[in-house]
Amino acid sequence: MLKVDNISFGYTSKEVLKNISFTINKGAYVAVVGESGCGKSTLLEIIYGLLHIEKGAVYWSNKKLLGPNFHLIPGEDFIKYLPQDFDLMPYITVEENIGKNISSLDSNKQQRIQELLEVVDMTDFLKTKVKNLSGGQKQRVAIAKVIAKEPELLLLDEPFSHIDNFRKNKLRRSLFKYLKVKNITCIVATHDTTDALSFADEIIVLKDAKIDVKGTPETIYNNKKSAYVASFFNEINEIPLHELDLNSISKKTILKYPNQLKLVKNSNIKASVISTYFKGNHYLIEAKLKNTIVFFEHSTSLNIGKEVFIEIV
Secondary structure (H helix, E strand, O other), rough: OOOEEEEEOOOOOOOOEEEEEEEOOOOOEEEOOOOOOOOOOOOOOHOOOOOOOEEEEEEOEEEEEHHHHEEEEEOOEEEEEEOOOOOOOOOOOOHHHHHHHOOOOOOOOOHHHHHHHHHOOOOOOOOOOOHOOHHHHHHHHHHHHHHOOOOOOOEEOOOOOOOOHHHHHHHHHHHHHHHHHOEEEEEOOOOHHHHOOOOOOEEEEEOOHHHHEEEEEHHHHHHOOHHHHHHOOOOEEEEEHHHHHHEEEEEEEEEEHHHEEEEEOOOEEEEEEEEEEEOOOOOOEEOOOOEEEEEEEEOOOOOOOEEEEEOOO
């Protein structure tokens, strides 16, 4: 089990992380999300041992991890960390890059390399030099390389950022299934909704250097603690109550996703269509109430300027 106990850190006098505490069970996958600069990458680097902390501590299986001030070479042997720069050797082949993380004494070395390439869908590039690969292909090789040693804890920083959308979903399914089978604990810093909602056991949302909320994807998505949190997972409508009830003088707002607003034949909520956006299996409609812009889903496109009635579901 990983335990992060009340850590704080700053590159200057201003702290990037403040009083961060959480635990992660063995084999779990946790996604860390938050706006750029909120400390996601810093948190991974602290856990791995690249950054020294004066406040708080990190434990693995009740053993305190001492950090770079106590190790000649930063990082822990049982942890693998994949930063955003990939850390590959460009002038050797894909096979050789991955093989460097597998012992030469392993009689199944070649079989394991092949297995890892299947996980990242790169079997056709076994003998290709890394310098000849695209950015997305390099990222997939880097993922294969960090899981080659089957670490107890895997830290991934935006691991799918360079990968084409049509490959991304297949790769995520394959990778996270592999990690579950191997019982590898994984923390991913990500901006990608799918990384967090579809695959994570838990999500940590960082805001203003602190943990704003932590919980299961279902709980965080459905509870909508704030517009900040909800906006990571979907468009979010912030609707003042007085826009829904003309007799209301309340200054409160409600938070609703587009699929929670429905076009109906008649209601007390009238809006005018501003734009429509084709989303494949539906259209996202942008409309204006009296003073508030809202988004809702509809099965067909709607003409700009059309007045419609909306119901909140």
